[in-house]
Amino acid sequence: MPDLQRRLNFLHRLALICCVLVLAIVVISAFIRLADGGPGCTPWPQCYGQQRTGAAESQTQASPGIALARPAHRVLASLALLVVIALVVSCFARRPFLWREGRLALALLVLALALAVLGIYSGGARIPAIGVGNLVGGLVMFALCVRLCSRRRPTLSGDTAAAGSLGVWAGVAGLVLLTQVVLGGLVSTSHAGASCAGWLDCSAALGAATQPWQALNPWVEVRFDPQALPTHRSAAPLLWLHHVLAALLAVVVLWVAVLAWRAGRVRLAAAMVLLLVMQMVLGLTMVGGMLGSSLGLGLALAHNLLAALFLALLFRLPRGSAQPRG
Numbered sequence: 268m269p270d271l272q273r274r275l276n277f278l279h280r281l282a283l284i285c286c287v288l289v290l291a292i293v294v295i296s297a298f299i300r301l302a303d304g305g306p307g308c309t310p311w312p313q314c315y316g317q318q319r320t321g322a323a324e325s326q327t328q329a330s331p332g333i334a335l336a337r338p339a340h341r342v343l344a345s346l347a348l349l350v351v352i353a354l355v356v357s358c359f360a361r362r363p364f365l366w367r368e369g370r371l372a373l374a375l376l377v378l379a380l381a382l383a384v385l386g387i388y389s390g391g392a393r394i395p396a397i398g399v400g401n402l403v404g405g406l407v408m409f410a411l412c413v414r415l416c417s418r419r420r421p422t423l424s425g426d427t428a429a430a431g432s433l434g435v436w437a438g439v440a441g442l443v444l445l446t447q448v449v450l451g452g453l454v455s456t457s458h459a460g461a462s463c464a465g466w467l468d469c470s471a472a473l474g475a476a477t478q479p480w481q482a483l484n485p486w487v488e489v490r491f492d493p494q495a496l497p498t499h500r501s502a503a504p505l506l507w508l509h510h511v512l513a514a515l516l517a518v519v520v521l522w523v524a525v526l527a528w529r530a531g532r533v534r535l536a537a538a539m540v541l542l543l544v545m546q547m548v549l550g551l552t553m554v555g556g557m558l559g560s561s562l563g564l565g566l567a568l569a570h571n572l573l574a575a576l577f578l579a580l581l582f583r584l585p586r587g588s589a590q591p592r593g
């Protein structure tokens with residue numbers, strides 16, 4: 268086997284390990300963020316958004332699940348950082364440099380270091396920016412790992428117009444999805460999930476708000492008194508916007524699925540539509556649950572996991588899109 272092929276095989280194996288580690292970290296960190304004072308807390312809704320603050324307090328009063336999740340998260344994150352460093356080294360230690368893979372590995376390293384710094388400020392943080400940064404950083408890392416896992420394919424001659432525009436539209440869909448992920452993170456960290464019930468109620472709350480855009484500011488500490496439902500009404504514009512963007516995303520993703528299908532990537536098109544429908548159903552069920560009995564932790568974790576898979580799928584698309592039907 269040629270040396271280059273051996274190096275690429277080794278790199279793909281490392282990238283696969285990285286994918287598994289990062290996905291586990293994404294789920295565990297969502298659990299740590301959501302389990303304490305999040306959608307699954309009790310007594311509902313008085314507990315919502317009322318997580319303990321301060322590192323010392325959180326260490327002594329954490330639930331058994333969180334007490335177990337924290338060290339697990341630390342160990343996995345350290346392992347992931349080592350794997351990412353190994354990825355960078357294996358791309359640039361010998362000539363020829365593997366530029367395509369190397370660029371992705373370097374982006375992974377920058378993100379991993381940024382998340383490590385953010386982790387220092389995460390314990391007991393009450394401004395949404397920290398949680399959103401954590402969520403988006405983790406999801407983008409996973410998407411980059413998945414892209415690094417996928418093999419190089421020779422560009423086929425006779426690329427169709429559908430395959431070409433698929434790449435462009437996959438990029439547009441990726442951007443809309445990333446914005447939706449940021450908004451979802453804001454909804455979650457601002458505890459806006461129980462602020463309104465459905466599109467009409469969210470629109471009414473938006474109309475009644477004096478400074479609706481203030482809800483989008485991730486640097487303001489979240490404070491509210493969650494006595495009755497709906498709660499934290501001033502954050503309703505976030506949930507309204509999350510609805511609107513979900514509708515926009517649906518249109519763009521369906522169009523990308525049509526293009527993927529036309530370019531012969533039928534399974535990919537089906538996976539996209541399936542993920543979209545499941546994510547919508549989960550989101551709507553979660554909002555319904557939060558305004559009722561708050562049985563939402565499992566749903567919120569699944570919503571997070573699906574967002575990670577969705578982003579990874581769209582990040583993979585452009586490079587593989589140059590494959591005409593037949």
Ligand code: HEM
Nearest residue numbers: 297447448451452454455460513546547550551567571574
């Ligand atoms: C279809 C595209 C959608 C995507 C990609 C998406 C993505 C996300 C993400 C990434 C989060 C943050 C999860 C976390 O904290 O770990 C989130 C939160 C949330 N999403 Fe969505 N979402 C979508 C659609 C919807 C829809 C249609 C609804 C229904 C209104 C919804 C309701 C919510 C709620 C209530 C939360 C906050 C959950 C919590 O408190 O943790 N989402 N979303």
